[in-house]
Amino acid sequence: MKRSLYWVNKDLRLNDNLALNLASKSDKLLCVYVVDKKWFEENNYQSKPLGDNRWHFLQSCLSDFNESLLTLGQQLYIVYGDTLSTLASLCEKYQITDVITTCLPGTTENKITARLIERFPKISVNKVEQFTLFTQELLPFELQQLPNSYSKFRKLMTEIVPPRISQTINHLPEMFKDMPSPTLFRPQWLPDSPYKNVKKGHTFYGGERAGQEQLNHYFSSDLPLNYKQVRNNLDGWKSSSKLSPWLGYGCISPRQVFDAIIAFEAERGKNSSTECLYLEILWREYFQWLHFKMGIKTYQFKGLSQQAPLTTFYPERFNKWCLGNTPYPLVNAFMIELKETGYLSNRGRQITASCLVNELSIDWRYGAAWFEEQLVDYDAAVNWGNWQYIAGVGADPRGGRHFNIEKQTTLYDPDSTYQIKWTLACDINKLSNQPLDSLDAADWPVVLPSSNDE
Ligand SMILES: Cc1cc2nc3c(=O)[nH]c(=O)nc-3n(C[C@H](O)[C@H](O)[C@H](O)COP(=O)(O)OP(=O)(O)OC[C@H]3O[C@@H](n4cnc5c(N)ncnc54)[C@H](O)[C@@H]3O)c2cc1C
Known part of the structure; x- marks a missing residue:
């Protein structure tokens, strides 16, 4: 039995x-x-x-x-x-x-x-x-031999084909006889947070039905043919697949996404965009195996590199970063979108993570944990793996990424459309003139020179 x-x-x-x-x-x-x-x-x-x-x-x-x-x-x-x-x-x-x-x-x-x-x-x-897309048995190396860089992993995986999608079942065994009634009981510690209607940005509905709908919608459109050109946009439902929340909770499987890419390519043709989309799925895959290999090191300050970054914890700076109140208007807009909707474009995640580490000199784990709380698509391996990558303690042969915020603003938000959408237009310049810290190194309040001063 x-x-x-x-x-x-x-x-x-x-x-x-x-x-x-x-x-x-x-x-x-x-x-x-x-x-x-x-x-x-x-x-x-x-x-x-x-x-x-x-x-x-x-x-x-x-x-x-x-x-x-x-x-x-x-x-x-x-x-x-x-x-x-x-x-x-x-x-x-x-x-x-x-x-x-x-x-x-x-x-x-x-x-x-x-x-x-x-x-x-x-x-x-x-x-x-x-x-994962593949099984451990299909990896052409022992887990402990997983390369410390994505590009090496990608090359090794070129010829490997993922397992086929499994059959849908139409029967399940019976339940146990004396089951308690399925719980309607809500303990007191559950947050009593009513659904808020997101006024701007994207709303995601959970569940397999909604996930399948998005998968079908994306791959029955022309969007995958232009993915590479638009994937770095800061905004817009159509600029990427938006499948991550459903992948995160397994409402859809990576094998279903893989099959959808292959079917799309068979019907509409393969191009650099469809390839690029597959390579992103492979990034997800890489981080999963990296997490299997690294275990607890995924969450440690020194990460994979085992070298401590020159950052620490500044409560005031961290708080300003979380709330979108830094001297960097683009970062503020991103942080407000994240808090409001639970979603942020990949470029937005890269720029805000780089800002926390490089501009604010904060321990990257505080940023990763904030993303964990906020993101609807939170995935332990992908989130902490990406954070390590940017902080220079992860699988990056270049040893970290520093995004030039000014340059990124000119490239991706030249007329401030995105920033105005998420912040008040008047805040953009006002906040950028604020000091980063309200106290100096000797704990004296930092006073800004008024416009009349020299
Ligand atoms: C600091 C930081 C933290 C992140 N945290 C998460 C997280 O918790 N959960 C998460 O799903 N993604 C995370 N990402 C990766 C990426 O930003 C999101 O997967 C992507 O923005 C989700 O939108 P999409 O589904 O439209 O992606 P698309 O661009 O359509 O990509 C398709 C799929 O590929 C995978 N993918 C795309 N970009 C990456 C990437 N950089 N690394 C690994 N896999 C990727 C995702 O599964 C995604 O759904 C993070 C990136 C950074 C820089």
């Missing part, structure tokens, strides 16, 4: 879900999603792992997945609490024989499965490889 617990995580979809396929072969099945209390608590970097924008997105992902499970006679049990103790007590209560989950590079997830194995040696724990 196979009594399975499917720990649903970053795989909130019915289609191309190998973990669910495996779970479908059980005799009894419990599908569980744990909303962990720690996600809403402030961490060491003065941010929370899960902010309002992504929490809203996640809630729609959960209800969409639950609706899909209901059509197959199953249900998603959402439990609020501590992940490890929740899973452990369910394993005990329902005499679980098999735990099935998606294999993720995150150190927390891996610690949890390791503890479950320790505690229940008789339970078989299956971690299904489907968050």
Whole structure:
């Protein structure tokens, strides 16, 4: 008798879900999603792992997945609490024989499965490889031999073909008899943040249906043919695929995106833009494997390089950066968009990250943690990997990136359209004349010379 617990995580979809396929072969099945209390608590970097924008997105992902499970006679049990103790007590209560989950590079997830194995040696724990495009077996090198640069990785992966998309299931085993009613109970520590209507910028709706819609919409248009020309734009729904939030929660799989690129190329032709789009998916892939290889070093100050950057923590500067109140108008506009919508273009992320590290001399991990809280598409490997890259402690042979803000403004926002959209026009010049710190090195208030002074 196979009594399975499917720990649903970053795989909130019915289609191309190998973990669910495996779970479908059980005799009894419990599908569980744990909303962990720690996600809403402030961490060491003065941010929370899960902010309002992504929490809203996640809630729609959960209800969409639950609706899909209901059509197959199953249900998603959402439990609020501590992940490890929740899973452990369910394993005990329902005499679980098999735990099935998606294999993720995150150190927390891996610690949890390791503890479950320790505690229940008789339970078989299956971690299904489907968050990545390839499986570890398909990599043409041992994980520890993963190159420390993306370009080397890309060359090695040229000939490797990802696994095919798995069949969609049309049947799921029955639930356990004495299941508690699926939770309507909301603990007090859950934020009571009503959906806010984003007035400007992009709104993302969670769930497989919305993700598939965006995938179909993007690849049935001409947009992939021009991706390379427009991908660095600061604004606009059409300037990139906008698939990242759904990839982040596994509402769509990287293999589905890969197939969509191949199908598009077969029908409309391959060009440098479609290739470039695939190379971005491969960047995502690289960061996932890098995280698997580096483990906890992904989150450490010295990163992959093992050399400490010359930065520290300045609370006032950090606060100004988060709120979009720095002397750099373009950075301010980006930070306001991020906070309002939970999304930022790739160029916006690069410029704001570079500003935090190079202009403000702040420890990059504070920036990465702020992005973690704010982004709807937060992905541990991609976020912390990109931050390391820019801070010069990651997989960058050039040792970090410093974006010239003035030059970037001239290139991408020459007539200030983007800045005016996110800040008040009058703020643009006013803030750029403000000092970075209100106190000098001796703790004296910094006073700006008035316009009458010399
Ligand atoms: C400091 C910093 C932090 C970032 N944090 C995240 C994050 O938490 N989650 C996240 O998904 N992306 C992150 N990115 C990467 C990138 O900015 C986003 O993936 C992209 O902007 C999402 O929009 P899109 O789906 O329209 O991307 P597209 O341009 O359409 O690209 C298609 C897909 O390729 C992948 N991709 C694109 N750019 C990158 C990149 N630079 N690195 C790795 N994969 C990439 C994503 O999966 C994306 O959905 C970060 C980049 C930087 C510089």
